[in-house]
Structure formats: structure tokens, C-alpha cells
Amino acid sequence: MSAASVAAGGSTTALRLRSLTWTVFVPMVVYGIGSGAAAPMYALRALDLGASAGLAGVVVALSGLGMVLTDLPAGRIVAVIGERGAIAVGSVFGVGGVLAAIFAPNVAVLALGMVLNGAAGAVWGLARQTYLVAVVPAGDLGRAMSTLAGSMRLGFFCGPFLGAAMVHVLGPNGALWLQLASTALAGVAMAAIRSADAAGATTARISLGAVMIEHRRTLGTLGLAALLTGAARAARLALLPLWAAHIGVSASTTSLVFGVAGAVDVLMSYPSGVWLDRYGRRATGVPSMILFAAGFGVLPFTSSVLGLCVAAVLLGLANGVSNGLIMTVGADVAPDAQRAEFLGAWRLTHDIGMFAGPVAVGAISAVTALGAAALALALAAAGGAYAMHRWFPGVIGHTPQRRPGHDEAG
Template identity: 75%
Template sequence: MSTGSDWPAPSSVRLRTLVWTVFVPMVCYGIGSGAAAPMYALRALDLGASIGVAGMIVALSGLGMVLADLPAGQVVARIGERGAIGLGSALGVVGVLCAICAPNVGVLAVGMLFNGAAGAVWGLARQSYVVAVVDPADRGRALSTLAGASRLGFFCGPFLGAVLVHAMGPNGALWLQLATTVLAGAAMVAIRSTDLDDSHPGGHSLRSVVVENRRVLGTLGSAALLVGAARAARVALLPLWAAHIGASPSTTSLVFGLAGAMDVLMSYPAGVWLDRYGRRATGVPSMLLFAAGYAAIPFASSALELAGVAVLLGLANGVSNGLIMTVGTDVAPEGQRAEFLGAWRLTHDIGSFVGPIAVGLISAATVLGVAAIALAAAATAGAAAMHRWFPGPAPALGRHNAQVSSATPHPTEQVS
């Protein structure tokens, strides 16, 4: 099977040349997203929604991303990375304006769906562009830095948006997101053209791409799904456990801040590890760290112990930085890159959408500690799946003809 490493890269660039055109705009985009994320629930409450309805409305952003992942692949294939970034930015602007001007929760719900769809198009387009211009040997560092830039912005966003929220209420953070979406979109639309950006036939149907690559999506994709669940579930589980042990909201916020700092600090080291030691050697430890963190939650009876667990989960998330994007580009078939990556992202995003819901359902049926143990078991299963199917030794990934693990043959041809 031809992999992402077979794509022509005659104009490969150094990572530092992407700082102002890609990484800084991603920080900017992340700042707006991070500032607005906790405010959408408050906006729903302002419009008269109950706590349960507010939570469901916020979850619609994840649903919008899941629904848009597959179409996003065809959008990038047809109009190129720059055009897709412009479209994604426009969708984001519409979504934020719906939220700001919403007269009722229905309009806010539509805005959340638009926001999720914007994130799907933005995410795929930026990934596709970086892969097109970066040498395959630097792919891990490039994509982990890209993910780290977004997470850095998301971490800083609530602090920078606090002043506007104090002066304008929840809409203050939404106005900040609107501004950063426009600025980041304008900066990335101005990126230079790539060979792939000039010719996007987009001739592959979604069904044909999924069917032809069903073996890879069903094996490696199962691991990606479990990564998405492990990453997203901690956002739901940690605050619930903090409330369970009687921690104050300010303490909970500090705990999240510590976890976020660890996550960001690991961004570049995770990329170096990916490029030097390989995808399997990075993915398996990250999932085992997730498993250890979730298994420790039922034993955290104080804020200090919970902070230790949160930092461990932040470390796990940081080690996995860029992992799923990198593996996806490694195994993407030649000529179907954008469409395949849309399907690949869908596996991860389904996990991200389902993970927090699973926490709520399991906790409602049993007790909160059981949800933590279930997540630890799921993370362990993810580690086993990565050990079985993820690409192995780093030397094979460093060559121009990267190989997928021999355990994951393409549906129509054996991996060479």
C-alpha cells in the first residue's frame, strides 16, 4: 500500500518557517476556542435552558464535528487547503454570531453545530497542508507542534478572555472567539500554495474511500477511537470527581490548569519521540498512562491527590500529542489523502463525542468510580490495539517509504 510518505514533497520546508503562517495562527484560533468553551453553557442558561439542556447544547459542537468529518475530506480534496480554511473560518464566524445573537436556545444549538463543523474543516485542512510541505522525517514534530499550538491557545484563552467576560458577560468571550477566528483564518488563507493545493480532483466518493480502506479504519481506527474517548472523558470525569470529594470550583480550575500546563509542555518532546522512536513506542505508553490515571481516580480523596491524578492524565494527553494525526498521514493512500483523513478523523472524533457521554451513563447506572475503572480498561485496550496494529520501529518511519505494521494489510493490496 502506498502511504503518506510516498507523496511528493519537492518543496519541503523547515518547521521554523511555519511559525508565523501556521503555528501562531493555531495559537490564535485556540485562544478564542479556549475562552469561549466554558461560556457556551452559561449562554444557554442565560437563554433559559436547564442545566441538562445546557449540557446537551454544548455537546452539539462535538456532534457537528462528527457529522462534518467525512464531508470535510471531500471539501479539502475539491477546493484545496487554503479554500477549506477559508470555508471553515466562515462556518466558525456564522456559528459564533448565532451564539452571540441567539434569541433562544434553538438558534444557539444551530450555532454549536456550525462551530463543530468549522472545527472539522479547519482541523483537516491545516493537517493536510502541514503534511504537504513538511518532510516525512519531520512529520511527528510538525504535527505534534501543530496540536500543541492549538492546546497552548486553548490553555491561555480563559485567562485572556476573563477581562472581557467580566465587562460583557459570557458574550465577551464569544466576541474574542469571533475576532481570533477571523485573524487566524486570514493568516492561514495567505499561506503559499502547494503542488497538492493546486490540483484537487476530488473524484473519490466517501463510500468508496471507506470501503477500500475498511481494514485500516477498523484496526488502527479502533485505537484512534479509544484515544479520543480517553482524551475527552477526563474533561467530564475530573470535575465530577472534584465535586464528589468536596473541592471548590476555584480548586477544580487550578487542577485543570496544572493538567493543561503539563499537556502543553509535552507537545514538542512528544513529536521528537514520534520521529525518533516511532508511533507504537509513543502510543502504547500514552494509553498506559491514561489507564493508570483513570485507575487512580477512585483513590483520590483530597484535592492534592486529585491534582496528582490530573497531572498524570495531562502527561498522558501530552505524550499522545500529534499521534493520531501522524499515524493517519502515515497510512493515507496515495490519491485519496484528504478523503481518507476525513474518515480517519471521524474514528477519533466519535470517541471524543462518546467518551463524556459514557461517563454520564455509567455514573448514572452505577457509581462514579466505576466509570473511572471502565475508562482505565478502555485505555488498556487502546494500548493493546496500538501494540498490535500501529507502525513499529522508527527507522522504517524515517525512510521515504514508511511502512504500516504488517498486521494491517490494505484491503486490496499487501503492505510493502
């Protein structure tokens, strides 16, 4: 499937996106299934190896560190060997990370596996994003990005249910075996794409530092909103279960609440893309951050399952509305000549937030109270809403930067 054929794959948006189903979207569902099944098991694997609860939390957080450390190198990998080659590299990282976790004789090897998993996510994510930027018409980019992100979220939502039987038989490693199989299968499926940015192979390479300096204003303004979005997204996963335990909600009930919020998140995936393309990035991003602020703000005042569910649904709705937002804005402003390198730096701003959010929850809670962490996150989300209102592009046709060869996207 060539880039040209994909971009012109039909007279309607549905047909254009449908042409990416088996090479992009379905593999992402498969990849998400393994990730969702394994995500809650890594902490248990660390405990099995003798780690304390605190150390187990640190080990799990190393996946985020792996993404942060790899975002910039991932941009260079994609620029040099193309999307297809980068997917192969990411698959090797992912398979190696899961194998290290399965056969880890101690916590140190498990920690290495977590870093490799994060590196795989960074390389995979950037390769997918740069491919879509190259082959999807600018006016449909919001729907493409939201469908991509929604595919991952759908798989992540289904993963724990599909992996339950393997966990019952094999313990935590059962879910890790499922992740190993899904990573390999998704990598093979996505290898069917052809690297879309053929011109990138002949373009003179510039240093990553030079890219960051040249685009420092964009990364410092729009990137601030991306960082705060990443912090809100990741912090909700750390804060909600802690608050549930604080008010005495059982683990099984907490899981059910998460399931309801996750369903709301997934159901919003495609509508959020339609809004991105129809009403613009600002009109989608600002409400999503207001919803994050409302969810975090109401959480300290809840003391029952119903109240917890309201806060969780608000946060799930916020996450769903923001689905694909950051990737789409990055695609809007990415310069064609430095697309992969710039998007690596752009993803870094978001992933720093993803790593810092849970750390902030722990740090604030340690010196004050858990409710104070929630209120601090509400203020941060409100700041993100202001940053998006101030710097994000508005309706289609009003982006900060035009991508040559396409209509303006907003």
C-alpha cells in the same frame, strides 16, 4: 510560500518547521486562544437562555456532533477546493457559529451555533493536516504534527486568562467576542498558504463510501485505537470536574488543578513529537494510553485535593504524550491519491470517540456510580494501549504504507 520551498526550507528540522511558523503554528495559537476563552462560557450562555443544567450540557456536546457530521464532507471539501479554500469555508462556519451563539434568542439557535463551531473545527483541522502531510518531510512529520497540536493547546490554555477581563465586563458573551475575533484573524493569517496538493485537483474523485470500504481494515484496526484515544481525551474533561465536586473540592481549586494539568500537557507537546520521529508511533502511543489508564484507574480512590491533582497530572501527561500522535499515524497511512478523503474518514474515528467519551461518562454514572465510569475508562484506555501495540507502526522505516516521494515514516 510553495510546497516545495517549505519542504526544502533548510538543512535542519528546526528551519523547516520555522518556515511554517506564521502561516500555520501562530494562527493556531490565536485560534486556540479564542476557543479556550469561549469553551467554558457556552454552558453559561445556555443557562442565560433558560436551559436546565442537563440541557446546557447537551448543547455544549453538539460541537462534537458537528465535528462527527462534517469529518467526511470535510475530506471532499479539501480534495475539491484545496487547503486554502477549505480554510476559508471553515472560517465562515466558525464566524457564523459564534455570531449565532452571541445573538441567539433561544437555546435552539445557540445549538445551531455549536454545531457550526464543530463543523468549522472539522474543516480547519483536516485542511491543516493535509497541508502538513504534503509539505513536511516524512521523517519530521511527528514534530510537525505535535507542534501543530501543541500550538492549539497552548492557545486553549492561555485563552481563559486572556478572556477574563472581557468576561468580567460583558459576561459570557465577552469570551465569545474574543473567539469571533481570533477565528477571523487566524483564518486570514492561514489564507496565506497555497494549497499544496495541486495534483489532487486533477485526480479522479471517488465516493467517500468507496474510500471507507477500500480502507476498512486500516480504519477498523488503527482507527479503533484512534477512537479510544479520542474517548479518553474528551472523557477526562467531563469526569475530572464531576469527581472534584463529588469529593467536595471547590470550583476555584478545581480550576487550579486543571491549570496545573494543562501546563503539563502543553510542556509535553514538542517532546512528544521528537519521540514520535525518533522512537516510532507505537513507542509513543502505548505509554500514553497506559498513563490514561493509570489516571482514570486511580481517580475513584482519591478523596483529597492532592489525590485529585495526582490523577489530573497523570491524565494531563497522557494527553501531552499523545500530542500529534493520531494525526501523524493518519498521515503515515494516508494514500496520496485519496489523501483528503482518507484523512476525513480517519479523523471521524477519533472524533466519534471524542463525542462518545463524555456521553459514556454520563450514561455509566446514571446507572451505577461515578467511580464505575472512571474504571470503565481505565479499561478502555488499556484496550487502546493493546490496540496500539498490536497495530501501530514501530520505529521509523516500518510504517504499514510508504508515501511515494518520501522516506518511510514510522
